Amino acid sequence: MKLIIAIVNNDDSAVVSSALTGENFIVTKLSTTGGFLMVGNTTFLIGAEDGDVARVKEIIKKYSQTRTASNPSTASFGRSLSKDGLPSEVKVGGATVFVLDVNSMEKY
Ligand code: 2BA
Numbered sequence: 001m002k003l004i005i006a007i008v009n010n011d012d013s014a015v016v017s018s019a020l021t022g023e024n025f026i027v028t029k030l031s032t033t034g035g036f037l038m039v040g041n042t043t044f045l046i047g048a049e050d051g052d053v054a055r056v057k058e059i060i061k062k063y064s065q066t067r068t069a070s071n072p073s074t075a076s077f078g079r080s081l082s083k084d085g086l087p088s089e090v091k092v093g094g095a096t097v098f099v100l101d102v103n104s105m106e107k108y
Helices: 010-022 050-063 074-079
Strands: 002-009 027-033 040-048 067-070 089-092 096-101
Touching: 002 010, 002 050, 010 027, 010 040, 010 050, 040 050, 050 096
Parallel strands: none
Antiparallel strands: 002 040, 002 096, 027 040, 067 089
């Protein structure tokens, strides 16, 4: 079994969620914030059988769009304490996906 952690743009999260649950995958959605732009995004936790991982990734990829974000927030100043050196535009997404091995999963 794998745990898929997928960070998705908030604007895509509803459709990603519907597509996954529509194929009977069980998902947990967390409200998260990107550390660079300091803008809300959605992190999905999906426990899936090894053989389902490719399908889950396919669905996430299909519904996660790439966007351009301009003017990184002043919260990004933590990197250098000034806007100097920060890109004026960054490409965000589609999705960032991690796949982790699961030692065990139990439900009580
Ligand atoms: P943020 O951290 O807000 O990053 C938004 C976008 O800004 C990133 O898009 C990337 O294009 C750019 N960016 C991030 N850190 C940067 C830096 N130090 N210098 C210059 N540009 C930077 P994505 O790579 O598509 O990431 C979208 C969101 O996914 C991120 O939001 C973060 O919440 C998450 N993420 C991406 N890679 C991650 C990783 N390796 N570990 C944990 N979270 C990650």
